[in-house]
Amino acid sequence: MNIRNTITIDGTPVPFQDGDTIMDAATRAGIYIPHLCHNPEFKPHGSCKLCTVNVNGRNCSACTFPAADGQQVLNSTEELNATRRTITQMLFVEGNHFCPSCEKSGNCQLQGVAYFLNMLDPHFPLFYPERETDSSHPDILLDRDRCILCELCVRASREIDGKNVFGLSGRGIHTHLVVNADSGLLKDTDLTPADKAAQVCPVGAIIVKRHGFESPIGARQFDQQNVSEWSLSWEPAAMGDEHG
Amino acid sequence: MAEKIKVATTSLAGCFGCHMSFLDIDERILELAQVAEFDRSPLTDIKHCSAAVDIGLVEGGLCNAENVHTLREFRKSCKILVAVGACAINGGIPALRNRVPLEECLAESYLHGVGVENPQIPSDPELPLLLNKVRPIHEVVKVDYFLPGCPPSADVFWKFLTDLTSGHEPSLPYPLVHYD
């Protein structure tokens, strides 16, 4: 192994290429680091903080932090997973996540990550936000109460679809997704179900209509594999074609 | 034989689905009956908890004043209080009404809704008043354990109770963790 370009993750030597983040190196090596706002098809974002790892004693976001020779990275520790569980709980209480009534249940990465982290309760008081739901589009539903503000749809629409359908607005706890139309409604955009932006949402915030609950319980994404197996099943191959 | 563990159960703002799922432990209930007995529960029709219940299983969230009183009785009487199912844990389906002001909910149901005759909001003091919002139980009392699922599968109940009765710290392995 080339000693020059190597980091260790939980003690295992992991090679990396120039320009790799810690997440890139890990994914290539088949090591799962929990993540939500990261998707190897897009430029890293660094907002959810689920990928928090410890690099030489400091907390960093694996998806944005450049790999550098000799880094000692801690990933799968009880402490880091506790931090990640807390982050996941925060995402749950900040929105309205009633999985039993959600079309995405079973295929949802937030849920998948929560299972992976053995999150059994939301821990915090719930916020029960009342964000606007946009059901104006004939084929696509936007349920903002489930949005985790990962901006994947924003990035996908801008970088792949070339449409700029989405953006973030507001500040702090009032941050929310907005639609780029005079009316602010999806029906007045050129978003189609075939767009990357309509498909990339890791949770049930952007839903293609009439496809909910298609696969029966037991046959859904995370009934079959856990989120780490699922990630590693496609992400290493997708790393080549990062956009933007 | 050692004294049996007392288990109490209740359904607050829930659908009894969790109770049904509990009963899905099927014949294992006989094994359970060897070490545990039911106290207050819809299964026994005992109306109030006895003084020292070991395990209280609470299905459903809080949607009205009566739910709050029942929950408090459980907390007072039970050494270990368990939030069972999505509704107890985050409000669940009943909490979907949180997006609609209670005012509108009541008006729609009792005043202006389709097919409403003799419109008036029931005000009999026997009826519990509704809370503005449906809440999970951990916001009102301290909860010791959570069993997610809508409902949690029979295996979840089984794993949890056998852990407890055999003196292990209860835990749910990956395949048993589900929110739906």
Next chain:
Amino acid sequence: MTISDADQAWLSAVVANHGRHATRLLQILRDVQDHFRHIPRPVMQLLAEQLGVPLAQVQGVTEFYSFLSTQPQGRYHLQLSDSISDHMLGSRALGTYLCDKLGVADGETRADGRVSFAYTSCSGLCDQGPAGLVNGWWLPKLDRSRIDRISALVEADVPLSQWPQDLFSARDNVRRPGLLLSNPVASGSALKWSLMRGLASTLDEVDKSGLRGRGGAGFQTSWKWRFCFEGPEETAVCPVEKGERMERYVVCNADEGEPGTFKDRVLLNSHAHQVFEGMTLCAGIVGAKQGFLYLRGEYLALRAKLEAVLAERRRLNLLGVGILGREGFDFDIEIHMGAGAYICGEESALIESLEGKRGTPRNRPPYPVTHGYLGRPTVVNNVETFVAAAAIALKGGVWFASHGTEKSKGSKILSICGDCARPGIYEYDFGVSIAQILKDCGAANTFGVQVGGPSGVFIGEQEFERRLGFEDLATGGSFMIFDKTRDVLEIVRNFTHFFAHESCGFCTPCRVGTSLLRNAMDKLCAGHGAAGDLVEIGNLGQFVRAASHCGLGQTAANPLLATLERFPELYQSRLKSISFEPGFDLDGELSTARRMTGRDDAHAHLEQESV
């Protein structure tokens, strides 16, 4: 609302004035807010078209900054500072008085559209509070009689330009000038001397001086300038000219949003030449042609004066093309205004804001010094850092380094407010003890001091022998004094509200965590805390500190954690003897049902605690 032809023409002129650059979006929106008293949706659409940016971006920027509003504000928009020092001077009672007087509600606009009212984060006048703003202009030293006068002016619809000047005039309150304030640099003198001696040796002097950034983080200034000079072009060697070079930028951080900090206000008011001189020296050293002063929205009152100083410097050939006759030394400075966002003091968020975007901190590395404004190498320094650099350029690094301590050379300018006889500006050599400072400003019966503002540390009586400096108590300049009559929990509660309000919302731990902390402090202070809450709030604080993306989240729990560690008994004494209590008003939760059923019997109520 539709936009009249006249307004459309006005808007086009404004956009043209700003060169149609998308980087000017925030500046344009400030003009729009001023003109329409809000940002009308149709204007957002026009701006999106004219600047070639998505409407969602215009909306996203508008809704990020507190001073921009999508709902019409009154023609007189009154704000009161919610800083703890203003609270202590009775600002909340004054706010109520003002609202009653004018018949306006907090956060709302009066029906006739004339006046609106809101609380706002620290307005930078903590030494002369309670302070407020009217349409962004300072209103220091408010009291009932001033509010009466203001109300009368509003009701009589007197234009702001005709309001008596004494209502607006803020004082410098320099109480103790030290190394920098008593050795002001005459405009142009440091530049002339540096050009004579060579800019390279000026960088050496800055290096020798040991100057570290005055904005809080304390990064060595000479290194920052050298890294910027070198930039990402790996071939560069300092400070020799290279062939093809990227643009470089010099940014002065005058966001000064940390509650209790107002020393940059005074430096800009009375030493602006020296600030700009420092920036120009830096530009000469790193090879920048363009500079920016990022001035917080609350300092609108300083703007005209600063523009005049810039104009004078252009006239004196201290800015512009061929500065002081030196061919190729071209540099100018533009003022960018903020619009009510503390996070824009964080250097990478500041740069985003300069580019006309939402003030969200970037991922680092890369750092601004190599990838800053428009992705180009950029120096961001605090106002005071540039003031010190100009003095060092003239008087030498040794002069500066002979003051202060081993690791903290020179002096620090403090903004002192709170419980003391003489709030204002104090400059000390580093190494001074807290006790000394307290004595000088006439503080008595002191319980504790918040050093460095809410993001700093709260120290108690036992620690007053500690010293100012990077090795012990670092500070960006805020120094808030609390005497023994104050309620520490209320202070902490005020700070947690500040952070929750100012969190940019980018990362989960801070976005959600600061709101949870705020709610938890509200619960404690309202007397509903139970034993479990203390453990919970401590854990939450530790988590937010460790998991947040930027300095805001990483420090948001400081006031809580510092006081919890030092005064656990104060927290304990506020707890109920029960182990658990709901964090919301349980009986209040029945209010709607009670009202609609007309019931008030015993069963129609719930006790807050019972277990």
